[in-house]
Amino acid sequence: MTDIHTLPTDLPAPPDDGACAHLTGQPWPTLALPGTDGQTHDLAALPGRTVVYIYPKTARPDQGMPDDWDMIPGARGCTPQSCAFRDHHAELREAGARVFGLSVQGTAYQREAAGRLHLPFPLLSDAAGELTRALRLPTFTAGGEKLLRRVTLIVRDGVIEQVFYPVFPPDRNAGDVLAWLAKHPG
Numbered sequence: 001m002t003d004i005h006t007l008p009t010d011l012p013a014p015p016d017d018g019a020c021a022h023l024t025g026q027p028w029p030t031l032a033l034p035g036t037d038g039q040t041h042d043l044a045a046l047p048g049r050t051v052v053y054i055y056p057k058t059a060r061p062d063q064g065m066p067d068d069w070d071m072i073p074g075a076r077g078c079t080p081q082s083c084a085f086r087d088h089h090a091e092l093r094e095a096g097a098r099v100f101g102l103s104v105q106g107t108a109y110q111r112e113a114a115g116r117l118h119l120p121f122p123l124l125s126d127a128a129g130e131l132t133r134a135l136r137l138p139t140f141t142a143g144g145e146k147l148l149r150r151v152t153l154i155v156r157d158g159v160i161e162q163v164f165y166p167v168f169p170p171d172r173n174a175g176d177v178l179a180w181l182a183k184h185p186g
Helices: 078-087 089-094 107-116 130-135 170-183
Strands: 049-054 097-103 123-125 139-142 145-148 151-156 159-164
Touching (some): 049 078, 049 170, 078 089, 078 097, 078 170, 089 097, 097 145, 107 123, 151 170, 159 170
Parallel strands (some): 049 097, 097 123
Antiparallel strands (some): 049 151, 151 159
């Protein structure tokens, strides 16, 4: 069985296809997204900075991933990315940012991952695809599922301030966000 916490050294890097070039400066849509904390979250209404890391799909130890998952550029790495945001959560909070993870998976599925990985922040579900459509987020299909491509957004007072895309390797994304926040305080 594959170790979902470790990234293979031969993962293909996703290309920068420009699919997120339109996002900087866009207002975050007013949407109430369900979270693994049992609450709904309207990120457009949050003051200050919010980091939203968007990922395709977390793996479950008891279930396989779609065929050739590791060969799809940018697909593999959701668990290491989530764990890195967990491990850097206190530093991100000190830098003035709150953190959310987001995928198209349902809240019950996400709740299992949030608990198993001991995430100190909620995972949000866009299972209905409202946010995906509103922001025109890039997607791909694997195993018959339409999934989001990995992108991390910094939202400031309801407007997308910074876009990290493509995100690779995913386990370094939280560190890259911290470095950006250090260069762009307050």
